[in-house]
Amino acid sequence: MAHTAQSSNPSIAYYRAQNEKLELEKEALEAKVQWYEEQFRLSQQRRFGSSSEKTDEDQLSLFNEVEGTSTPTVEESTVETVTYKRKKQRGQREQKLENLPTETMDYHLSDEEQVCSCCGGALHDMSTDVRKELKVIPAQVKVVEHVRHVYGCRHCERHDIETPIVTAKMPEPAFPGSLASPSAVAHAMTQKYVEGMPLYRQEKHLERFGVSIPRQTLANWMMSGANTWLELIYNEMHAQLLELDALHADETTLQVLSEPERSATSKSYMWLFRSGQADVPMVLYDYQQTRANKHPRRFLDGFQGYLHVDGYAGYNGLPHVRLVGCWAHARRKFTEALQALPESAATTSVKAKEGLAFCNQLFDIERHLKDASPQERYEKRLERSQPVLEAFLAWLQEQTPHVLPKSALGKAIKYCRNQWERLEAFLEDGRLEIDNNRAERSIKPFVMGRKNWLFSNTAKGAKSSAMIYSIVETAKENGLNPFHYLSYLFEELPNMDTTDQAQLAQLLPWSKTLPQECFVPNQSK
Structure with a gap:
């Protein structure tokens, strides 16, 4: 019997160890x-759900739970609320059309018709009935011949x-x-980079005007225009961008x-750098083969100040630069x-809503400070944010030890903690923004255009x-019409001293000396 008991003890220990091992494997x-299920639900949301990040305002009530759950006795109101429909204000159509050129077509009675049908007397013009409509004039293609005349002296030809x-x-x-x-x-350029029309479609479009211009010729035109003339404006914009102290x-x-x-399948990158809300709008793109740290370091060489970024580590270590995080990403x-x-995860759902409510409260404060001066915004942020x-x-x-690190909530908490130094940087200056949405809005036209022309050849x-x-x-x-502004640049740059920075400064998009036809009519300055 003693021998049997001794032989059974190792068996129990073995099965206990196996049970613990299986429990750990089961948890893993x-x-x-759970992670795969989260990724599936996120994928379904991105594919079929709404892309808006707006949340219910009631979520902010988590910070006012006492006030929200209390039920004080309120006397019945003695004021009756009356709703009514307001007529559309007059004059809005005239405001929309006031800056457009107007063509007037008058309709008169002939001399024979200007006779009263009652007494036969002459009729006079007593009033007018005006109808307005928009007329669209499509593009036209025509040949312009530049004929330069050469003059000589008849007298000198005969006698000298x-x-x-x-x-x-x-x-x-x-x-x-x-x-x-x-x-x-x-x-x-406007058709491709503003309207998103690829060159092969432009080639077909020109054929319908009776002009045959191959897409390769169109590409050569644009590359020549960019490298010969637009690069001068680009370099001047770059130099002035580096003089600012808050960028995105x-x-x-x-x-x-x-x-x-x-x-051919390698990924390259288009970097974007732009000015902030306190400066004139400047948007600069920079093409590079990789996403390495050396590219923003080279482009921002000489810049000192704040840089709004997302959580990408490639911006780390930039000299004389204070990184400002993006609360929209958080x-x-x-x-x-x-x-x-899943719908059954009630506890985790509450925790995620609590974290979201903190972010929403910060954005709610910013909405109230939208029209404040930088100094006032700085003071109010210290007081409220x-x-x-x-x-x-x-x-x-508090939540970090209680969530799975690889879960979506765990990643959200980890992101905020890792980025905390950047996320709180917006408190340091009233000119700084709480998010990097300004840069994301500026890079979106490139992203939308990429869906049409797909790639670059070289x-x-x-x-x-x-x-x-x-x-x-x-x-x-800056409120300019890109087509008219580009035409103006290609007309002026060949006929000026391009080494004179003062003359180049007069051609920059925010220059006060640009002709009126370069501006969008309803946004003219």
Whole structure:
């Protein structure tokens, strides 16, 4: 019997160890299944759900739970609420049309018809009945011949050995030896980089006008215009951007087919750098092959100040730069955590809503400070936003041990804690913004255009595209019509001293000396 008892003890210990091992494996598998389920729900949300990150205002009531749950006795109101419908205000149509050119067509009675049907007397013009409509004039293509006349002296031809020759002055062409005019190149650039029309569609569009211009010729026109003329404006904008002390940055992918020692499927990157809300709008794109830290370091060489970024580590270590985090990214993490949860996860759902409510309260404070001066915004943030940040940080530290690190909620909490130094940086200056949405809005036109033209053929073409996008997007933000502004640049730059920075400054998109026709009519300054 003693021998049997001794032999059974190792068996019990063995099975206990096996049970513990299986329990650990079960927990690991359950966590993995939960992660896959979260990813599936997030994928379904991104594919079929709403892209808006707006949340119910009632979620902010988590900070006012006592007031929200109390039921004080309220006397019945003696005031009756009356609702009514308000008529549409007059004059709105006239305001929309006041800056457009007007063509008037008068309709009169003939002399024979200006006779009274009652007494036969003459009729007089007593009033008018006016009807307004919008007339769209489609693009036209025509040939412009520049004929320069050469003059000589008849007397000298007959009596002297030498005859003076005088040639009439003619503006220098932007594209010598080419059919390309300033308006033709500006139109091609606008169609591709503003309207998102690829060159093959532009080629077909021109054929319907009776003009056959291959897409390769259109591409050469745009690259020549960008590298010869627009680069001068781009470099001047870059120099002035570096003089500011608060910028935004972002980056997105780009496919370039023909790059040395790289496959056609390799990912390249288009970087974006732009000014903040306190300065004139400047938007600059910069094409690079990789997402390495050396690219923003090179582009921002000489810049000192604040840089709004997302959580990408490539911006770390920039000299003389204070990084400002993006609360829109932090809020998005908690929104995704809510979307990834099953309906049965009540406790986790409450925790995710609590984190989201902290973010929403910060944005609610910013909405109230939208029209405040930088100094007033700075003071109000210290008074109202800083306590919220302190409470949020304490909540993050409290929740960290209680959530799975790889869950959506765990990632949201980890993101906020890792980015905390950047996220609280907006308190340091009233000119800083709480998010990096300004950069994301500026890079969106490139992302939308990429869906149409898909890729760049060469690295040289990608660099030209970066310069053209920089010019047209900066022009749009300054209230300019990109087509008219580009045409103006191609007309003026060949006929001026391009080494004179003072003259170049007069052509920048925010210059007060630009002609009125460069501005969008309803946004003219």
